[in-house]
Amino acid sequence: MNASAIATIVPCWSCKGPVAARALFCSTCGAVQGPGSIDHFTRLGIQPTFDIDLEGLEKQYFGFQRRLHPDRFAAKSGKEKALSQAQATSLNEAYETLKDPLRRAAYLLNQLGHPVDLTACGTINDRELLMEQMEKREALADSTTAEQVAKLAMQAESEVIACQCHISAAINASNLEEAGHLTIRLKYLAKLAEEARAKKSRITRLP
Amino acid sequence: MLFQLHEPGETPLPHESDRGLAIGIDLGTTNSVVAVASDGQTEVLRDAEGKGLIPSVVYYGDDGSVVVGQDARRMILEEPDHVVSSIKRLMGRGAADLKTLAGTLPFKLDTAADGGMVRLSVAGRTLTPVEISADILRAVRIRAELAQGKTVDRAVVTVPAYFDDGARTATKDAARLAGLEVLRLVNEPTAAALAYGLDNAAEGLYAVYDLGGGTFDVSILKMEKGVFQVKATGGDAALGGDDIDHAIAERFLSERVKEHGTEIITEGEAKQALAAARVAKECLSGRQDGSWVIEVDGKPSHHTLSRAQLEDLATPWVSRTETICRNVIEDAGIGVSEIQGVVLVGGSTRMPLVRAKVKAIFGREPLADINPDEVVAVGAALQAEALTAGSDTLLLDVTPLSLGIETMGGIVEKVIPRNTPIPVAMAQEFTTYQDGQTAMSIHVAQGEREMVDQCRSLARFVLRGIPNMAAGAARIRVTFTVDADGLLTVSAREATTGTEQQVAVKPSYGLTEDEMAQMLRDSLVNAKDDMATRLFAETAVEARRSVLAVQAALKVDQDLLSADERQAIDNVISRVEETIASKDRDAVTASMEDLEAATKTFAERRMDRGIREALAGMTVDKLDNALGGDT
Ligand SMILES: Nc1ncnc2c1ncn2[C@@H]1O[C@H](COP(=O)(O)OP(=O)(O)OP(=O)(O)O)[C@@H](O)[C@H]1O
Ligand SMILES: [Mg+2]
DSSP states (O other), X not given: OHHHHXXXXXXXXXXXXXXXXXXXXXXXXOXXXXXXXXXXXXXXXXXXXXXXXHHHHHHHHHHHHHHHSGGGGTTSOHHHHHHHHHHHHHHHHHHHHHHSHHHHHHHHHHHXXXXXXXXOOOSHHHHHHHHHHHHHHHHHHHOOSHHHHHHHHHHHHHHXXXXXXXXXXXXXXXXHHHHHHHHHHHHHHHHHHHHHHHHHHHHHHOO | OOSOSSOGGGSOOTTGGGSOEEEEEEEOSSEEEEEEEETTEEEEOOOTTOOOOEEOOEEEOTTSOEEESHHHHHHHHHOGGGEEOOGGGGTTOBGGXXXXXXXXXXXXBOTTSXXXXXXEEETTEEXXXXXXXXXXXXXXXXXHHHHHTSOEEEEEEEEOTTOOHHHHHHHHHHHHHTTOEEEEEEEHHHHHHHHHHHHHTXXXXXXXXXXXXSOEEEEEEEXXXXXXXXXXXXXXXXXXXXXXXHHHHHHHHHHHHHHHTOOOOOHHHHHHHHHHHXXXXXXXXXXXXXXXXXXXXXXXXXXXXXXXXXXXHHHHHHHHHHHHHHHHHHHTTOOGGGOOEXXXXXXXXXXXXXXXXXXHHHTSOOBOSSOTTTHHHHHHHHHHHHHHHOOSOEEEOBOSSOEEEEOGGGBEEEEEOTTOBSSEEEXXXXXXXXXXXXXXXXXXXXXXXSBGGGSEEEEEEEEOOOOOOOTTTOOEEEEEEEOTTSOEEEEEEETTTOOEEEEEOOOTTSOOHHHHHHHHHHSSSOHHHHHHHHHHHHHHHHHHHHHHHHHHHHXXXXXXXXXXXXXXXXXXXXXXXXXXXXXOHHHHHHHHHHHHHXXXXXXXXXXXXXXXXXXXXXXXXXXXXXXXXXX
């Protein structure tokens, strides 16, 4: 505990006095601090869980950006401008990662020590997934009427939501292996849903 | 919200008053507008006749005189080859880009210039678009100084959201040449949303449709309690009223050719036809038809045009805006019905055809009662005030175009996708493809297309000193950083050796540092003084910050010092303040070093105490003042 207490105290770059490593501003001189290497959940001040409240997330993000965005530091010294840019950049990265269910799941699993590789798919399980996706993709390609496409888009959408529920349940039950597979599945489902949505708006757009 | 509006270090600068005024400038293709804001009240600066629009037209006299605005515009017909208009269309462009714009440019290019930035021949001079834009900005600054009776040295300048990195850099350079420090480049639709949103306390999702003289932008924003968050943006940096003028002018010219039976069209005729086309187009926004006469060299020709005919000519352009709008709505990941209002910006939105199209796209009547000519400048002025005097509003913008790197086979690998919130930093790892490869050329491109030759080339540089390794063994990490102005910096680092290179992307078609320095020397702003003033201002800000920091520390921890020690520090502080007052930059730097030395022991004692208290479990809460403090 003592060692960690020491690790949490660093010198402020501006007044050189002690400041908590995680602090955004020095409590003595008020200078903005660097973003440090904290996880996205801590950065945005929310609980590390898959089931986040998106409105709450956005509120936290806006709240932090209000204080740290470079627009607040336009008349400050070069160093403060640079630190604020770094802070705002980190906030954007955290927010963009956490607001998207797929990226959030992958990030959370990585944090929990069970990284998922979203670029690869080689196991038997994934093969099944691939077959399933190929069939659905074909169905989408073959559908020509607005009704057919709308139906497929809706189906894809509800599968995305169901998959997210399963990910949540798996993570909460500490079944990370399962959560990992589901996350890869979510990637394909989300892609299909997006394509279906795009096709739907293309079709309905025609005069 | 529970957090304080101003953190200790966040209060407006105490020395703000000794700076000049900060203004907002809408640097338009056709018209520029300048506005100021004070305590949230905005004012568009007008000429004696009450006009806020300053035509973005520059007349270059044979005697070296430069005239900007209405008077320059009047000269178009008399001395067409001495007048430049629509120069914004060439900002950040290279000679190679001009093919796509060929025939739509009302000026003569200097073909002798090789590579690099486009140059124009005007009245025997060779000028870059940056210099011509600087002439407009200088006139704008002078108008503001006369109106306000104060020095103006800083500005928020707006740019089309869809402007690429080269055009943004060119705009910033132009402002610098005109003696203006750019506080921020703000996207035009975002500025318009800010002005509209604050004025109407708007909440929810809004679209801004901006069709001006030369550019088209559409942005979708979420507005909420002073936050303006851009969800997606799109546009075309070469689509506007000018294109419609050209379509009409072509028709007029072919009619004229028929009427007179001559084949050759003179430059004077072309410019006259363009001017008549524009008059006709604007007239037909309020009427169903009309007739116009073009008279050049005593030869009149007669032309009639109905609104229906105009709309036929304009439809291809207006339809392009529809496709772009639909894509942006899709990019924003929302349904059209979620959009609560459409803000119209730009003179071309006065065309009934455009209004009808907007209504069809968004399924609702666009918002009226906004001045489409002035709203962008008003937003820029509000932001200029926010940046200098402090504010609680927040603009969160995005990158309009994807940024990437050319890989094998000319394919562009995206590093930052479009519509990513800025500021942003993203990295991608690349490797060598030959054994023993010690250098790697990095080509940065911007755009949505897959192949590099269809994207815009931003910069090329070579990373050298890669250690001799087998193909595929080196790990080269290329980091793209986009700041709040939307400007890109690229750095590359070889992971095993740490070889690093950083380039502020000086666009392929931009000015080099040398050219910029030369232009600053040539411009009315005395370059040396300008640089010195700028550098001193930066050092002074830094010095004041140091003094305030030490004073804050003294307040909290003065018990750690004996009376003598305290006196010694106070003495150095006074010296720093004296050097700031003396305006001697080197003296300030020296006294700051003294301050650092004089407070070294004090800082060590403070750290010791902090760690001791942390060990005792005492101060962590006091110091950890920030996280989660805003719900
Ligand atoms: N009543 C009107 N009817 C049709 N077009 C009009 C009308 N009034 C102005 N315009 C057109 O609007 C254009 C100028 O608009 P605006 O001043 O908003 O452009 P800008 O801000 O200079 O250009 P940009 O924003 O593209 O850089 C011109 O093409 C002009 O002909
Ligand atoms: Mg405009």
